[in-house]
Amino acid sequence: MTLSDKNFAFVMHCGEMGSRWGFNRTIGQMCGLLIITKEPMTANEIADALSISRGNVSMGIKELQSWRLIKVQHIPGDRKEYYAPAGSIWDMANRVFEERKKREIDPTLSLLRDNLLEPATNDDEKFAQQQMHEIHDLLETVTKWSSELQRLSPEQLQSLMKLGSGIGKVLDFKDKILKK
Amino acid sequence: MTLSDKNFAFVMHCGEMGSRWGFNRTIGQMCGLLIITKEPMTANEIADALSISRGNVSMGIKELQSWRLIKVQHIPGDRKEYYAPAGSIWDMANRVFEERKKREIDPTLSLLRDNLLEPATNDDEKFAQQQMHEIHDLLETVTKWSSELQRLSPEQLQSLMKLGSGIGKVLDFKDKILKK
DNA sequence: CTCAAGTTTCAATAAATAATGAAATTAATG
DNA sequence: CATTAATTTCATTATTTATTGAAACTTGAG
Structure with missing residues (x-):
């Protein structure tokens, strides 16, 4: 062929x-x-x-x-x-995404956690830890989100995907509701 | 040092x-x-x-x-x-994300667009085009989303990040409102 | 303009990564 | 259980990618 x-x-x-x-x-x-x-x-x-x-x-x-x-x-x-x-295009994209998270994010998260457990012993380490803390929080948010997306039903995902520029509006809307 | x-x-x-x-x-x-x-x-x-x-x-x-x-x-x-x-951790993460999109997604999107413009000339090409179409749509959605995220205000982003597992609920809520 | 501190370039070399193919292994068949 | 089709392994080789360091270049100061 x-x-x-x-x-x-x-x-x-x-x-x-x-x-x-x-x-x-x-x-x-x-x-x-x-x-x-x-x-x-x-x-x-x-x-x-x-x-x-x-x-x-x-x-x-x-x-x-x-x-x-x-x-x-x-x-x-x-x-x-x-x-x-092994599945649809969407399935495959998901797998790649998941696998890359596992290889690119998880090991760093683990290193940062270890590092942040020990107290800093001088100013250089103190500053470094602040930075590492920011990276840690960022990566953790990404992780939380990606597992969140996995949990959504296909319909919800569909809905989210189509949302596009609507996301801002929905957020504003949500904020308004919560304030009341 | x-x-x-x-x-x-x-x-x-x-x-x-x-x-x-x-x-x-x-x-x-x-x-x-x-x-x-x-x-x-x-x-x-x-x-x-x-x-x-x-x-x-x-x-x-x-x-x-x-x-x-x-x-x-x-x-x-x-x-x-x-x-x-050149900026905060968040800025840098954004840059990496953007740059990777430019290198990993955009060229493929461009190839797929070109390919999908020409009509398929046999069954093999027809099936291939269906698949490419799916990939194209997926990548385009990702692209649309990432540019959407760039457009959000820092406060909206904050809000979105904190949303986490709430995203499902907000979506359901939005759907209900729209149906009325 | 000349000097010198600083930076960039790039040909040569080193290191890392990928591909080959023959030999070893596995497993279906009669 | 012997045969053979099919797959896997892995030492060797090829290719790609990264690093060095000396020479070329740039630029500010006198």
């Missing part, structure tokens, strides 16, 4: 973006490829489509699975494993 | 996280160092504190400036350039 020019361009772009999104070029390509391909693909098909080694595909699959972005499927009477995206 | 153990640990951690946050180890360290240091620092002081070459610092500064994370200051009668964070 060969990709059309347009689809190939998309897959290559996913590769370029791959490293920015948290994985590497090849894995970005694999992810893009599986997303735009209707039928599940075997590891060999992936290797062919992207002109990369079979071993590389195997490693990429492992990585994509650790991000919970792809799933394995079997076809009766066929020994091969078939790979497909 | 030497860093205390705790401050050193923080700076090193910023280094480890650096690559995840979009820049490299050294630049992460520089950023962390400038954040926890009360006084602006010269390039040489930075090089000393981190045990890296003067040239490396120069390149790091350029990069941090391109992210609009640091600013230059001058001390009268002193020829050297002094560097300091």
